[in-house]
Amino acid sequence: MKNTTKPRTLSWISNQYSKNNISFSHKLQRPVDQWNSPMKSLLIHSLLTGIPVNPIYLVEENNVMYTLDGSQRVSTCIQFLHNDFALNKYTPNIKLTVVENGEKVEKEFELAKKRFSALDEDVQETLRSATLDFCMLSDYTDDEIKMMFERQNSGKKLSAKLLRVCKESDDFSDMVYSLTNHPVMNKLMTPAQRKSGTDRDIIIQTIMLIATNQEHQFTSFRAKDIDNFVMNYADEYLDVKDTLEEAMDKLDTAYDKISIPVTSFPQILYACYKVTKNKKSFSALIDQITEFLNTYDENEEYKLFVQSGTTSAENVDGRFQYWRAIVKELN
Numbered sequence: 001m002k003n004t005t006k007p008r009t010l011s012w013i014s015n016q017y018s019k020n021n022i023s024f025s026h027k028l029q030r031p032v033d034q035w036n037s038p039m040k041s042l043l044i045h046s047l048l049t050g051i052p053v054n055p056i057y058l059v060e061e062n063n064v065m066y067t068l069d070g071s072q073r074v075s076t077c078i079q080f081l082h083n084d085f086a087l088n089k090y091t092p093n094i095k096l097t098v099v100e101n102g103e104k105v106e107k108e109f110e111l112a113k114k115r116f117s118a119l120d121e122d123v124q125e126t127l128r129s130a131t132l133d134f135c136m137l138s139d140y141t142d143d144e145i146k147m148m149f150e151r152q153n154s155g156k157k158l159s160a161k162l163l164r165v166c167k168e169s170d171d172f173s174d175m176v177y178s179l180t181n182h183p184v185m186n187k188l189m190t191p192a193q194r195k196s197g198t199d200r201d202i203i204i205q206t207i208m209l210i211a212t213n214q215e216h217q218f219t220s221f222r223a224k225d226i227d228n229f230v231m232n233y234a235d236e237y238l239d240v241k242d243t244l245e246e247a248m249d250k251l252d253t254a255y256d257k258i259s260i261p262v263t264s265f266p267q268i269l270y271a272c273y274k275v276t277k278n279k280k281s282f283s284a285l286i287d288q289i290t291e292f293l294n295t296y297d298e299n300e301e302y303k304l305f306v307q308s309g310t311t312s313a314e315n316v317d318g319r320f321q322y323w324r325a326i327v328k329e330l331n
Helices: 010-018 037-049 071-081 121-129 142-152 160-167 170-180 184-188 191-196 198-211 223-232 234-254 262-277 282-294 313-329
Strands: 002-009 056-061 064-069 094-100 103-109 131-138
Touching (some): 010 071, 010 121, 010 131, 037 071, 037 094, 071 131, 103 121, 160 223, 198 262, 262 282, 262 313, 282 313
Parallel strands (some): 056 131
Antiparallel strands (some): 002 131, 056 064
């Protein structure tokens, strides 16, 4: 692996993003907008005051730069230059050396509560000229990229859900990435669940249920058991993608809004997959899902499997068998 680092001005970065030359959609990266207002504001303050900011790591594919580490920093800068948010009310003032009447003087500027367009012109120009170090990686293997990602995040302690991608093959990772970006996932998941990587685990758990048969039982959703599936079995089930995607299309069409307890997401997606694969009545399944949701609080049989230890093999399998029975009864 080789790397080349160049400082890039925020003006240049914003311009490249507008031309679609920068993307935050690499499969190893979390979605943008992870940061809250104080975090975003302190980044802008750091850039204006010369406080060092960590480098941005990227790869280039088909003339597009993909961020591997630094999506939050880069996207925050772009959003602020585009006037998308105001700085936090606690953002400290800054002092800049400016030229007035032919002389250099130090002036203090307020930042708090201001969008980019409301900043003094001197502050705007200073920010446009501020730089982030872009470290471009080349001559790399996919394993080296995963290794780099894992080491970069070892100190920040990403969740096991988000680091799981390092254990996956590229093909399986691509499949999971594609399915987590299906429109129905925005109806099923909250923004917080998306940010934490829960959406990835839901897709993986669904595939584990699809893969469960008399030979293999993948009904434990403990972290170590998900990791074991990803590393040793997942690539055998790449061919389920098209049917699962079709099932998700149908679920998306059926509901404008849908609220499903997260513990039942994989089982319901599994049911959608099986009904689609076996060409059974999807409308009949939707009726069953709707009734399930409407009577969820009174469903004492099912609630036995959503108490403590919801990821245990016993409880996951209990929910799985419940939906398996529903699918079996459908025509």
